[in-house]
Amino acid sequence: MITALDHIAVAVPDFEKAIKRFMEDFGLPFEGTEDVAEAKTSTAFFPLPPTSIELIHPLNGEGPVAGYLEKKGGGLHHLCFRSDNIHEDIARLKEKGYQFLADEPSPGAHGSQVIFIHPKSCDGVLIEINQPAADH
Numbered sequence: 001m002i003t004a005l006d007h008i009a010v011a012v013p014d015f016e017k018a019i020k021r022f023m024e025d026f027g028l029p030f031e032g033t034e035d036v037a038e039a040k041t042s043t044a045f046f047p048l049p050p051t052s053i054e055l056i057h058p059l060n061g062e063g064p065v066a067g068y069l070e071k072k073g074g075g076l077h078h079l080c081f082r083s084d085n086i087h088e089d090i091a092r093l094k095e096k097g098y099q100f101l102a103d104e105p106s107p108g109a110h111g112s113q114v115i116f117i118h119p120k121s122c123d124g125v126l127i128e129i130n131q132p133a134a135d136h
């Protein structure tokens with residue numbers, strides 16, 4: 001089941017500038033960056049319990065965030081719900097007609113497993129579901 005709002009993601013055209021903004025101007029604790037090769041995305045996390053802000057930027061200029069930035073510029077990109085059993089949630093939501101963007105979860109940040117639901121299944125909002133690594 002969904003247990004938490006794991007993070008709110010913001011796509012940013014200038015990664016360094018955005019990290020500086022959230023760290024210095026907004027004074028948020030900066031956990032660090034992580035390149036998620038599988039997702040072709042560079043991420044930066046700012047924990048703000050009980051959730052986090054995730055800044056995302058294309059890795060090597062490729063991937064889904066590159067497409068998003070090209071079309072929309074920066075902006076609120078997705079909500080991520082944390083699941084305690086991602087396969088159970090996928091089956092349950094598929095049953096309800098939600099369109100998943102992959103057949104299986106794939107590696108996400110912090111060793112998590114993630115999957116995305118098409119925005120048109122949720123009133124134009126891109127939804128990510130993640131299951132954190134056991135030790136995270």
Ligand SMILES: CC[C@H](C(=O)O)C(=O)SCCNC(=O)CCNC(=O)[C@H](O)C(C)(C)COP(=O)(O)OP(=O)(O)OC[C@H]1O[C@@H](n2cnc3c(N)ncnc32)[C@H](O)[C@@H]1OP(=O)(O)O
Pocket residue numbers: 009036039041043054056064065067068071076077078080101107108109112114116118119120124125126128
């Ligand atoms: C996994 C690592 C990390 C983590 O948390 O662990 C991440 O979060 S990585 C985040 C980056 N990865 C992804 O976003 C993967 C899922 N995204 C996709 O597969 C695509 O971006 C997709 C399918 C949402 C859009 O693909 P594409 O841009 O090629 O298609 P369109 O431009 O034609 O868009 C179709 C339709 O969707 C609307 N759209 C696109 N992106 C978003 C968005 N972020 N939020 C809301 N809506 C979005 C777009 O405007 C089009 O709508 P339409 O009405 O047809 O114009």
Ligand SMILES: [Co+2]
Pocket residue numbers: 007009054078080128
């Ligand atoms: Co995310």
